[in-house]
Amino acid sequence: MTTTDLRSAILPTYGRYDLTLVRGEGSRVWDDAGKCYLDCIAGIAVIALGHCNPVVKAAAEAQLAKLWHVSNLYWTEPMLQLAQKLSDRFGGAGAQVFYCNSGAEGTEAALKYARKATGKPGFVAIESSFHGRTFGALSVTGQPAKRAAFEPGVPGASFVELNDTDALAQAVGPDTGAIILEPIQGEGGVNPVEQQFIEAARELATARGALLLFDEVQTGVGRTGTFFAWEHHGVKPDALWLAKGLANGLPIGCLLVANEAARGFEPGDHASTFGGNPVAAAAACAVVDAIDDALLAHVRAMGDRFTAGLRAIPGISNVRGRGLMLACDVEQPAGDVVLAAMAKGLLLGTAGSGSLRLTPPLTISADEVDEAIRLLGEAVA
Numbered sequence: 001m002t003t004t005d006l007r008s009a010i011l012p013t014y015g016r017y018d019l020t021l022v023r024g025e026g027s028r029v030w031d032d033a034g035k036c037y038l039d040c041i042a043g044i045a046v047i048a049l050g051h052c053n054p055v056v057k058a059a060a061e062a063q064l065a066k067l068w069h070v071s072n073l074y075w076t077e078p079m080l081q082l083a084q085k086l087s088d089r090f091g092g093a094g095a096q097v098f099y100c101n102s103g104a105e106g107t108e109a110a111l112k113y114a115r116k117a118t119g120k121p122g123f124v125a126i127e128s129s130f131h132g133r134t135f136g137a138l139s140v141t142g143q144p145a146k147r148a149a150f151e152p153g154v155p156g157a158s159f160v161e162l163n164d165t166d167a168l169a170q171a172v173g174p175d176t177g178a179i180i181l182e183p184i185q186g187e188g189g190v191n192p193v194e195q196q197f198i199e200a201a202r203e204l205a206t207a208r209g210a211l212l213l214f215d216e217v218q219t220g221v222g223r224t225g226t227f228f229a230w231e232h233h234g235v236k237p238d239a240l241w242l243a244k245g246l247a248n249g250l251p252i253g254c255l256l257v258a259n260e261a262a263r264g265f266e267p268g269d270h271a272s273t274f275g276g277n278p279v280a281a282a283a284a285c286a287v288v289d290a291i292d293d294a295l296l297a298h299v300r301a302m303g304d305r306f307t308a309g310l311r312a313i314p315g316i317s318n319v320r321g322r323g324l325m326l327a328c329d330v331e332q333p334a335g336d337v338v339l340a341a342m343a344k345g346l347l348l349g350t351a352g353s354g355s356l357r358l359t360p361p362l363t364i365s366a367d368e369v370d371e372a373i374r375l376l377g378e379a380v381a
């Protein structure tokens, strides 16, 4: 049997490309025929430090040789070390962490936390947002097409247009337990939140006794050129959650709650068998350590280089995003451009039918950025 024959054994929830990848190193991956690709999607903003990053690999392998799993009935060293590092990055008097294994699970933890901490059932979320595919996460995802076939969802969610401050002020009422934002919408099309809106969200949440929750699953861990995207705005949430880039491709997620936030969880309120898995947490420690000021400056510089290069390509418009979380509009259907780029050895994502999405490794070099721009220019020509 070839691997193609085996494809029917997978439930068709994804429209996958006709491409089987077998190996990766740095910003490049190889398919089963040996063809090399420059990877400017990086597992959808997951491979922060490049494929098979040797430092992360060494940290995971050292832990693999020591201890894989003991359940959350006990403490392990990596979970404590990672919590300390994330709490330090978050700032303030010390934040607290709940570990899970994915972005959607981070959303679930945040929704439960907000209801428990405030005693209020309502969630105010944003049109076009994306928070994951489980029922709670889907229920606060502002994309009706993704929800329609699975209604009814979790009650209590309402939606406002991104950056419509008046609509937000109207939507947040006495029953609102949380306002939920992505600092830059990812799956929804790479749409940045405006300063005025994020400040209004902070003020409204505080004034009306709701929690301000940021989904930093995609924007977090250095992606936008600061460790958390909220740092660009100086608006700190009561809690945020991370996943995608946190362990460079090993599954991990976490909810990070500010010390100043209303208290929520007690023993028995929430759990995850694999949450804080020692191997994933050890890898995540190596990732967080690697995201220092120099790497963050590199992300900003490569983001600027990419943005300038994209703007210079005829037929590309509306270049947007921050750091290495970028998108642009193309004249052809975005799916066609992705396939043309793939044929030339460049992997890209889409953000809706008319936009391309670029989330390369944070470690991408200037030469690789220039190569991506050249290949993309050929793909849209």
Ligand SMILES: *Cc1c(COP(=O)(O)O)cnc(C)c1O
Pocket (backbone or CB within 6 Å): 101, 102, 103, 104, 105, 107, 130, 131, 132, 133, 182, 186, 187, 215, 216, 217, 218, 219, 243, 244
């Ligand atoms: C990817 C993503 C999620 C969902 O993460 P999963 O690990 O696929 O569950 C949630 N929120 C945001 C902002 C994301 O980009």
